[in-house]
Amino acid sequence: MKEKTLEKKKKRLVFRSVMLAAMVGLIAFAIISNLNDDKSVVAKGEEAPDFELKKFGSDETIALSDLRGKGVMINFWATYCEPCKDEMPYMEEVYPKYKEKGVEILAINLDTSDLVVQRFLDKYGLSFPILHDKNGQVMDQYNVGQIPSTLFINPDGEVENHVVGPLTLEKLEGYLNEITPEA
Structure with missing residues (x-):
């Protein structure tokens, strides 16, 4: 019985670790995306980039x-x-x-x-x-x-x-x- 409980705890720990890593990854992605989105279109008064x-x-x-x-x-x-x-x-x-x-x-x-x-x-x-x-x-x-x-x-x-x-x-x-x- 103790082995089954220990096995369940290990599985829960692995599951929680994976979920935590995924959440940290999503948060990092959101922050990076947000920083990129903050770059507004070339602002009034700035030189227009050549193309x-x-x-x-x-x-x-x-x-x-x-x-x-x-x-x-x-x-x-x-x-x-x-x-x-x-x-x-x-x-x-x-x-x-x-x-x-x-x-x-x-x-x-x-x-x-x-x-x-x-x-x-x-x-x-x-x-x-x-x-x-x-x-x-x-x-x-x-x-x-x-x-x-x-x-x-x-x-x-x-x-x-x-x-x-x-x-x-x-x-x-x-x-x-x-x-x-x-x-």
């Missing part, structure tokens, strides 16, 4: 550093994002006017399928550059979580504003005016 991505459907690449001296709007989006679809026509509407004023709109797509993106572009007839961040490296570099997510960068390469969520035409024009280079 270089291929323009969708061509071999041409665009680097953010090549646009120094212009205002730049960077919009992170995907075809499966309904609010992204809603704001694309507004971006298309204002693009010609602001391009003339020295502002560039870069729409960074996060889809993995070229076919899905091409269908989207055919449907919406977008004229501003669509860059493909297939592996999510630029999204990670800017620590973007939710989409649509848009950064407005002034001609000096500094982040003026960051907007999470869809933009209305009125808000879009307001932010673009803030990053328009002075004539």
Whole structure:
């Protein structure tokens, strides 16, 4: 009888040790994840990190550093994002006017399928550059979580504003005016 009780105690001790180790592991994982999540998107006033991505459907690449001296709007989006679809026509509407004023709109797509993106572009007839961040490296570099997510960068390469969520035409024009280079 004593052996069975001793065996039960050993099993309980092993079980409790395993559970304790698992809980410590989960707590460590939560702390590390939380520290990584605390890194916010590039903050207002900071220099926007440089990147270089291929323009969708061509071999041409665009680097953010090549646009120094212009205002730049960077919009992170995907075809499966309904609010992204809603704001694309507004971006298309204002693009010609602001391009003339020295502002560039870069729409960074996060889809993995070229076919899905091409269908989207055919449907919406977008004229501003669509860059493909297939592996999510630029999204990670800017620590973007939710989409649509848009950064407005002034001609000096500094982040003026960051907007999470869809933009209305009125808000879009307001932010673009803030990053328009002075004539």
